Amino acid sequence: MVGLQVLGATALLGAVLGGAGVIGIAIGFGIRDTVDNYVSSLMLSLRQPFRANDHVVIEGNEGRVVRLTSRATILMTLDGNHLRIPNSTVFKAVILNYTRNPERRFDFDLGIDGADDPVDGMAVGLKAIRKLAFVLDAPPATAVIRDVGDSNIVLRFFGWLDQSRTDFLKGRSLALDAAKRALESAGFALPEPIYRLRFDGAPSWPTHAPATEPEKAQKKPRVLRPVELIEDDSSPDTHVAKLVEDERAETFGDDLLDRRRPIE
Structure with missing residues (x-):
């Protein structure tokens, strides 16, 4: 330079x-x-x-x-x-x-009929969840009313598990299954969505008799799985x-x- x-x-x-x-x-x-x-x-x-x-x-x-x-x-x-x-x-x-942190919280939603008591439904579901061996006692499992839909009341359940001993997805699935079975056994209905159709004017119905539906096949009795097998299957x-x-x-x-x- x-x-x-x-x-x-x-x-x-x-x-x-x-x-x-x-x-x-x-x-x-x-x-x-x-x-x-x-x-x-x-x-x-x-x-x-x-x-x-x-x-x-x-x-x-x-x-x-x-x-x-x-x-x-x-x-x-x-x-x-x-x-x-x-x-x-x-x-x-x-x-x-x-x-x-090995402790992890899971949650899932279940809907019950609008005429059912949601507080009773939460109590029934929580009792079934807390019986599962992999669900921790502290903090305890809880439930809330998440929403009131057109045809059901949505309940949300929460629970904690130890990921070092329990697979998270397996544990959540088994807890959901246990709560669903408990609600059905207690007489709670898990309704499907209901849609209302409105027709403007007089509908034209067919004059001939509807065809006879084939007889429905009988449902096989549902075999309940042993609780021991469910708990063993939750390993990570x-x-x-x-x-x-x-x-x-x-x-x-x-x-x-x-x-x-x-x-x-």
Whole structure:
């Protein structure tokens, strides 16, 4: 720069500086994502928001954490596929961690007839839910009247379970089944939606007699399943967690997850 000024080549100096500025901007944009990922991986490794094999949801992507590399976070989805998420996305994302607190609340809705007593219906459903071995006593299962529809009253039931011992989806399904059966056994009707049709003018009905409907086949008696089988079936599915552990045991290399470091 000094030499060009001494020689009086100020025009050439301006061209050189302008070209260097353009090249610098181009390089900066080109490596921005790479630098962002590396800086994000450093921050994630210092204050780890998850551990290996944690069940998380990151930007709507659900799975178990396999490893944290210098560029991306590797998840194994619940159907056994690998998912790579850039660390810059992970660092800025809202992360939902299901493993951190094993206790998790489930809920479901059941509708009863509008003429039935909803308070009695809640009591019957809660009694059946609380009898299930996997439903926690504290906090206790509860119920509320969610809505009064056109043809039914919608009850919402809540319960808590321990995800380390009970699969969440299985537990919720079994609790829903238990409450439904209890309501039906107690005489509560679970009505279907009712629609009213209005005809303007006189309807024209067919003059011939309607065809005789075929006799309906007799319904087979419903066999109730033993409660013991239902409770045993609520155990969590550990297949994906085992796949993650096997892969981590066979993989050597870039992994920034360390249980000795603090966790957020």
